[in-house]
Amino acid sequence: MGIIQLTPWTKNTDIHTPPTAEEKVRLYDERVRGFQLDVADSMMKGALIAWAGFASLAVVVSYFEAYEQHRSGVPSKSDSGKAFRRGVLDVFPTIGANDNQIDTLWERLRCGLYHNGVPHGYVVIGPDYQDALKYSATDDTWYINPEKVIGTLKEHHDRYVATLIPSSGAMARFARFFNHYWGLS
Numbered sequence: 001m002g003i004i005q006l007t008p009w010t011k012n013t014d015i016h017t018p019p020t021a022e023e024k025v026r027l028y029d030e031r032v033r034g035f036q037l038d039v040a041d042s043m044m045k046g047a048l049i050a051w052a053g054f055a056s057l058a059v060v061v062s063y064f065e066a067y068e069q070h071r072s073g074v075p076s077k078s079d080s081g082k083a084f085r086r087g088v089l090d091v092f093p094t095i096g097a098n099d100n101q102i103d104t105l106w107e108r109l110r111c112g113l114y115h116n117g118v119p120h121g122y123v124v125i126g127p128d129y130q131d132a133l134k135y136s137a138t139d140d141t142w143y144i145n146p147e148k149v150i151g152t153l154k155e156h157h158d159r160y161v162a163t164l165i166p167s168s169g170a171m172a173r174f175a176r177f178f179n180h181y182w183g184l185s
Contacts, residue, residue, distance in 0.1 A: 006027055006030075007027060007030035007035070008030065008034035008035070009030055010027065018184050019184075024174070025161060025164045025174070028161070028174070029161045032063070032066070032157055033157065036062070036063060037154050037157060039059055040057075040059040040060045041056075041150050043055055043056040043059070044056050044146055044147050044150060052146075053125040053147075054113070054125060056146050056150060057109065057113065057146050057149065058113045058114075060149065060150060061109055061110045061113055061114075062110070062114075063157075064083075064086075064087030064088050064091065064110075065080055065083045065084045065087055066087075067087045067091070067156075067157075067160065068083040068084070068086045068087035068090070069083060070160075070174050070177050071087075071170070071174070072177070073172070073176035073177045074176075075180060075181075080106075081103055084105075084106045084110055085099060088102050088105065088133075089102070090156075091152060091153065092132070092133055096134075101137070104121070104135075104140075104142070105123075105133075105142050107120065107121070108121040108123045108142065109123050109142065109144075122140055122141035123141070123142045123144065124141055124142070124143050125144045125145070126144075126145065127145060127147060129143050129144065129145040129148070130145075131143070131145065131148070132149045132151070132152045133148075
């Protein structure tokens with residue numbers, strides 16, 4: 001098979017086959033951090049382009065669904081909107097938006113960025129918004145501060161990874177999805 005770079009810091013030759021529980025957590029952590037959160041953070045901190053926020057959101061918006069799959073141990077398959085919503089609510093528990101409103105975030109931001117390269121509908125970004133993510137029913141618009149979203153995701157990710165200790169329910173669910181995703185089950 002040769003050497004494969006699994007994360008920015010780990011090659012396939014650095015881990016056991018199959019990976020141990022600790023290695024699975026390390027791979028997940030390093031992939032989320034190294035391929036998404038740190039990249040998006042660097043894009044925003046070194047923003048040479050005024051609208052780097054949309055590009056950084058394109059890098060991290062999959063976090064919500066991916067996190068929910070690992071947290072629940074269940075692949076989202078045809079329910080990616082539902083998994084996205086659950087992930088958003090876990091990361092932003094005080095968001096103050098109902099399920100239908102969060103579904104518009106999935107449609108406008110996640111689907112817009114992934115299927116069309118730009119958000120669809122009323123999604124506005126800016127560095128001056130006080131909240132990382134806020135829905136306004138008055139104008140049916142999502143207001144997003146990309147830097148704050150990324151910071152919140154990094155904190156959330158650290159807290160989640162800290163729950164993944166051997167013999168915990170969180171670890172069992174995580175391992176179930178990890179094994180499914182990596183073809184280890």
